[in-house]
Amino acid sequence: MPTITMNVNGTAVSANVENRTVLSAALREELGLTGTHIGCDTSQCGACVVHVNGKAVKACTMFAVEANGADVDTIEGQAHVDGSLNVIQQAFQDHHGLQCGFCTPGMIMSAAALLKENPKPTEAEVRDYLEGNICRCTGYQGIVNAIMAASGQTPAIAAE
Amino acid sequence: MYNFEFAKPKTVEEAASAMAAEGAQALGGGQTLLPTMKQRLASPEVLVSMTGIESMVGVAVRGDTLTIGGATTHAQVAADAADLYPGLAALAANIGDPAVRNRGTIGGSLANNDPAACYPAGALGSGATITTNTRDIAADDYFQGMFETALDEDEIITSVSFPIPEKANYQKFDQPASRFALVGVFVAKTADGVRVAVTGASNEGVYRWTEAETALSASFSEGALESMSGNLDDMIADLHGSASYRAHLVGVLTRRAVAACG
Known part of the structure; x- marks a missing residue:
């Protein structure tokens, strides 16, 4: 089996994977990073969003061998080194951006990618950017509020 | 999905020789091919990744023609063509979702020719020319029905040239x-x-x-x-x-x- 090396959350790692192993499976099963969730496994739901070389991608729809040599950032790398939540994670907690939590890793990673590209998005831009992230609990308003708050803006509609 | 041999060439020439293998198929961003392989609707014996070929990535303008490398992602076209050919950049900016646009490529979309894909409309509507490792194909001759194109099995879309309209x-x-x-x-x-x-x-x-x-x-x-x-x-x-x-x-x-x- 091919050996791939990646820089995952700032740490160099290597893993033996089959050519057909997708990145989400490599992260979870070879590296034990189970924060990247697999919802649909068909690139619809966005629970598996990670960053590869700084770009948000669906880890279920990229071969791990294609990430050989890449910088990969996952939800495990989002909190501060002391374990405290980063601004996006804290905003999700404060604004009811999650309920069951299954979609949350992908939501946080998509939100992080959005705010890097567009630090002060409008609510419409937030909703547009989350087109590929599905949540079945919150109805999205709490998530949108959280991302608006994380960008330092007041959410248009206050969460209940 | 069934396993396969994997090749990640650095040049078009290397890719062309890898594509000559029995059962070889080109892999762009894989946003259609991976789900298809998971369903076992496709089972290539060799996948030849186009994403490591630097000469096939990028957006360039010469005169009134915009040329996009075959392995250029939708996100890059949306960003880099925004001032050069805004109508096409807007098309690219609305394919799938942001994560899909960061992987999916113009060459992959045109080679697949999904009957509901956006890029075929952009290429045919613009009167684009699809350039492969062996020839140039006018868009009017390229699209030949649902999932059917003029491409030979081992042919690689290296770039696509769009005459920029008024x-x-x-x-x-x-x-x-x-x-x-x-x-x-x-x-x-x-x-x-x-x-x-x-x-x-x-x-x-x-x-x-x-x-x-x-x-x-x-x-x-x-x-x-x-x-x-x-x-x-x-x-x-x-x-x-x-x-x-x-x-x-x-x-x-x-x-x-x-x-x-x-």
């Missing part, structure tokens, strides 16, 4: 679950006339709506199309929309595209 606009009526076009219409106004390409609607895949082209070439206005709609005989009918609904959308979206051209 005005262009793409209108997409989203199928919200798949984020493909239920119907999409690309309108381009050039010095030589108007081209109208329709995706998502026809059983024959992307096509030029010649009646609308004639009307719009005479008078580039919504009024020139009046109550025209697509040809009912060719329309796809499925649970997402009947043939008459799609035919109606073809007319509506073409008028919207003309209006958006200003």
Whole structure:
């Protein structure tokens, strides 16, 4: 089996994977990073969003061998080194951006990618950017509020 | 999915020799091919990744022609072509979702020729030229029906060249679950006339709506199309929309595209 090396959350790692192993499976099963969730496994739901070389991608729809040599950032790398939540994670907690939590890793990673590209998005831009992230609990308003708050803006509609 | 041999060449020449292997298939961003392989609807013996070939990535303009490398992602086209060919950049910016746009490539989309994909409408509507490792193919000759193209099995789309029109606009009526076009219409106004390409609607895949082209070439206005709609005989009918609904959308979206051209 091919050996791939990646820089995952700032740490160099290597893993033996089959050519057909997708990145989400490599992260979870070879590296034990189970924060990247697999919802649909068909690139619809966005629970598996990670960053590869700084770009948000669906880890279920990229071969791990294609990430050989890449910088990969996952939800495990989002909190501060002391374990405290980063601004996006804290905003999700404060604004009811999650309920069951299954979609949350992908939501946080998509939100992080959005705010890097567009630090002060409008609510419409937030909703547009989350087109590929599905949540079945919150109805999205709490998530949108959280991302608006994380960008330092007041959410248009206050969460209940 | 079944396993496969994997090659990641650095040059088009290396890719061409890897593609000569029995059962080889080109891999762009994999946004269609991976799900297809998971369903075992495709089982290539060798996958040849195009994403490591630097000469196939990027957007360049020379004169009135915009050339996009075959392995360029939708996100890069959306960003880098925004000032050069805004109508096409806007099309790229609305394919799938942000994560899909960060992987999916123009070459992959055109090689797959999904009947509801956006890029085929952009390429045919622009009168683009698809350049492969062996030849140039005019868009008018390239698209040959649903998932059918003029490509040979081992041929690689290295770049796509778009003559930049005076005005262009793409209108997409989203199928919200798949984020493909239920119907999409690309309108381009050039010095030589108007081209109208329709995706998502026809059983024959992307096509030029010649009646609308004639009307719009005479008078580039919504009024020139009046109550025209697509040809009912060719329309796809499925649970997402009947043939008459799609035919109606073809007319509506073409008028919207003309209006958006200003």
